[in-house]
Amino acid sequence: xxxxxxxxxxxxxxxxxxxxxxxxxxxxxxxxxxxxxxxxxxxxxxxxxxxxxxxxxxxxxxxxxxxxxxxxxxxxxxxxxxxxxxxxxxxxxxxxxxxxxxxxxxxxxxxxxxxxxxxxxxxxxxxxxxxxxxxxxxxxxxxxxxxxxxxxxxxxxxxxxxxxxxxxxxxxxxxxxxxxxxxxxxxxxxxxxxxxxxxxxxxxxxxxxxxxxxxxxxxxxxxxxxxxxxxxxxxxxxxxxxxxxxxxxxxxxx
Amino acid sequence: xxxxxxxxxxxxxxxxxxxxxxxxxxxxxxxxxxxxxxxxxxxxxxxxxxxxxxxxxxxxxxxxxxxxxxxxxxxxxxxxxxxxxxxxxxxxxxxxxxxxxxxxxxxxxxxxxxxxxxxxxxxxxxxxxxxxxxxxxxxxxxxxxxxxxxxxxxxxxxxxxxxxxxxxxxxxxxxxxxxxxxxxxxxxxxxxxxxxxxxxxxxxxxxxxxxxxxxxxxxxxxxxxxxxxxxxxxxxxxxxxxxxxxxxxxxxxxxxxxxxxxxxxxxxxxxxxxxxxxxxxxxxxxxxxxxxxxxx
Numbered sequence: 001x002x003x004x005x006x007x008x009x010x011x012x013x014x015x016x017x018x019x020x021x022x023x024x025x026x027x028x029x030x031x032x033x034x035x036x037x038x039x040x041x042x043x044x045x046x047x048x049x050x051x052x053x054x055x056x057x058x059x060x061x062x063x064x065x066x067x068x069x070x071x072x073x074x075x076x077x078x079x080x081x082x083x084x085x086x087x088x089x090x091x092x093x094x095x096x097x098x099x100x101x102x103x104x105x106x107x108x109x110x111x112x113x114x115x116x117x118x119x120x121x122x123x124x125x126x127x128x129x130x131x132x133x134x135x136x137x138x139x140x141x142x143x144x145x146x147x148x149x150x151x152x153x154x155x156x157x158x159x160x161x162x163x164x165x166x167x168x169x170x171x172x173x174x175x176x177x178x179x180x181x182x183x184x185x186x187x188x189x190x191x192x193x194x195x196x197x198x199x200x201x202x203x204x205x206x207x208x209x210x211x212x213x214x215x216x217x218x219x220x221x222x223x224x225x226x227x228x229x230x231x232x233x234x235x236x237x238x239x240x241x242x243x244x245x246x247x248x249x250x251x252x253x254x
Numbered sequence: 255x256x257x258x259x260x261x262x263x264x265x266x267x268x269x270x271x272x273x274x275x276x277x278x279x280x281x282x283x284x285x286x287x288x289x290x291x292x293x294x295x296x297x298x299x300x301x302x303x304x305x306x307x308x309x310x311x312x313x314x315x316x317x318x319x320x321x322x323x324x325x326x327x328x329x330x331x332x333x334x335x336x337x338x339x340x341x342x343x344x345x346x347x348x349x350x351x352x353x354x355x356x357x358x359x360x361x362x363x364x365x366x367x368x369x370x371x372x373x374x375x376x377x378x379x380x381x382x383x384x385x386x387x388x389x390x391x392x393x394x395x396x397x398x399x400x401x402x403x404x405x406x407x408x409x410x411x412x413x414x415x416x417x418x419x420x421x422x423x424x425x426x427x428x429x430x431x432x433x434x435x436x437x438x439x440x441x442x443x444x445x446x447x448x449x450x451x452x453x454x455x456x457x458x459x460x461x462x463x464x465x466x467x468x469x470x471x472x473x474x475x476x477x478x479x480x481x482x483x484x485x486x487x488x489x490x491x492x493x494x495x496x497x498x499x500x501x502x503x504x505x506x507x508x509x510x511x512x513x514x515x516x517x518x519x520x521x522x523x524x525x526x527x528x529x530x531x532x533x534x535x536x537x538x539x540x541x542x543x544x545x546x547x548x549x550x
Contacts, residue, residue: 076381077389080371089367092317093395093441098368101388108382138317146437150384 035115036241037152039126041208042160043201044182045167046222047229051160052124054230055237059120063248067114071125074105085181092137095181099130100147107151115152120246127151128159128215132207136200137187156240157215158233162222164205168198312418313440316395319403326406328443329528330417332499333451334492335473336458336465337513338520341548342451343413345521346528349539350411355532358405361415365396376472383477387425391438394421398443406443411532418442419506423498427491428478447531449524450503451513455492459485517550 038055040048052068059066072081081098084090090098114121127148134144162170171178172194180186183193184200212219218236220229237243310321331339340361347357363369372389375381381389405412418439425435453461462469471477474484475491503510511523525537541549 074385076375076385077371080368080389080392084367087366089396089400091395091399093399094367094392097388097392097395101385101392104388105382105385108384140314140317143314143437143440146434146440149431149434149437 033112033115033152034118034245035121036246037111037115037121037123037154037156038237038241039123039128039154039157040160041125041128041132041157041217042222043162043164043167043205043208045170046160046162047170047226048158048160048222049124050226051158051220051229051233052122054226055233056122058230058234059122059243059246062243064120064243064246065118065248066120066122066246067110068122069106069110069124071123071129072099072102074102076105077102085179088180088186090181090186092134092139092186095137095186096130096134096139096144096147099134103127103130103148104150112152118245120241120243123154126154126157128157128208128211128217131211132204135207136184136203156237157217158236159208159212159217159219160222160229161208161219164198164202166223167205168201171197310443311440312442312444313437316398316403316441316443324403324406325409326411327447327532328402328406328412328414328445329531330414330419330445330448331451331524332416332419332448332508333513334453334455334458334495336461337451337453338461338517339415339451341517342521342524343415344545345517345539345541345548346413346524348542348545349525350413350528352539353534356405356408356410358401358410358412359415360397360401360412362390362420363393365393366400367396368393379471379477383425383428383430387421387428387430387435387438390421390424394418394439394442402443414445417445417448419448419499419502423495423502426498427475427494447527448506448508449527450499450508450510451520452496452499452510453513455489455496457514458492459488462488517548 040052042048056066056068077098081102084094084098111121111123130148131141131144135141178193178197183197184203185193185196187196187200189199190196208217211217220232222229224232310324315321331343333339343359347359350357363372368389372386372393375386375389402412402414422432422435422439426432459469462473469484469488473491474488475494476484476487478487478491480490481487499508502508509527511520513520521539522537525539529535529537
């Protein structure tokens with residue numbers, strides 16, 4: 001892809017390799033492996049999934065070796081999560097642990113093997129979702145950080161930041177009814193689902209904002225037009241990651 | 255895998271330094287020099303002396319829970335497969351109820367939330383060790399929050415058939431980082447009494463085999479590829495577990511009992527300690543006809 005040459009974004013220091021090594025001050029440890037991990041984070045309605053989808057399409061069309069993984073999607077844990085949510089059995093602690101089990105399953109069986117096998121891994125939500133969301137539910141940060149200690153540190157973490165009202169409006173206008181846990185009803189913030197959702201999201205937003213520095217988030221403005229935002233995202237990816245490494249192997253051979 | 259695995263250098267420097275300093279200090283202070291890596295040194299309470307204030311827990315308190323609300327007693331029975339735990343718990347429950355105590359029990363894979371899911375994962379054997387460890391912790395905390403804590407608040411005696419000690423040990427022998435597991439269970443309630451029914455793996459093997467005319471995949475630790483020979487796999491696995499328990503026994507002041515003694519003998523010792531704890535005067539007990547078959 002040409003973007004590699006067109007580096008308009010100021011490239012931030014060294015790409016790839018160095019960022020996969022354990023780094024002081026970073027919350028999640030990692031060891032060296034050849035692959036690269038790109039993560040998107042942000043509140044519901046921040047536009048992160050749309051952007052990651054477009055990034056994935058761009059890379060797919062270019063023929064790059066990649067794998068896409070989504071928060072809370074492991075088939076092993078799905079039944080339990082569904083049951084817990086339907087019957088409202090989940091407490092902040094078990095909610096958090098179940099999501100950690102889900103993540104561990106994807107991490108052990110997909111993310112790590114693929115990073116070791118020299119793949120580009122794209123993750124829609126990552127451990128920071130747990131830090132922000134479970135933190136908003138009252139789980140101690142120290143406990144959460146330990147819980148996810150096995151997670152590899154992303155090469156890039158995009159944080160799509162949209163003002164609370166914008167994000168909340170996007171969700172409320174598109175959804176007939178918010179689900180119980182989604183709206184944070186378990187926190188007892190308000191009997192009104194929409195209001196509860198707003199208060200819950202405000203806490204989560206604060207949690208994300210607190211991690212920007214400590215976790216090296218690349219902050220993007222979620223209110224920008226989709227294509228502009230995507231352009232920024234692609235430029236940053238191209239500048240920070242040596243994409244040639246993930247080019248089609250057949251082409252390399254010839 | 256960057257992980258809670260054996261090699262420990264994966265903690266981020268910042269967090270690491272403080273915690274490690276505390277740990278190192280402890281290790282230096284206690285000149286138990288025999289072991290290069292005293293397995294007990296990393297136990298939660300030891301690693302975080304600053305948090306000892308909340309004594310009801312190993313580390314930090316459970317979210318949204320007030321330890322002052324507890325009036326019951328948490329009594330844990332630990333021991334390997336075939337050590338006689340469940341027999342003793344049935345008998346103790348009957349005895350305590352005859353003494354007028356309300357009794358609640360708990361045990362691994364008994365949560366409404368994920369108990370059955372774990373059974374399925376185990377049956378399919380399609381699960382990796384960390385995921386399994388986290389499913390067990392979900393199962394554990396679901397029982398703590400929905401069964402153990404409510405019972406303790408109501409003043410009941412909770413008899414726990416295994417506890418975090420088994421869960422931590424199983425992870426540790428599979429190479430999951432000990433600190434990681436201790437941190438995971440930092441919000442677990444500290445038991446009032448912990449009994450360890452200690453038996454030799456060889457004895458346990460015979461008892462387990464008689465029970466089911468077979469040894470299960472997990473009891474023999476076959477996921478660890480210790481031996482193709484079922485007997486040796488069982489012995490090696492249970493020996494590893496036993497060693498971990500020996501190390502924990504002191505640290506967590508286990509009451510160690512000889513699990514090879516007869517059921518009535520072990521039961522008497524259990525009753526004596528529990529009676530002392532609960533302030534029950536007499537410890538006389540003969541099982542009802544319903545449980546008489548256990549009394550041999």
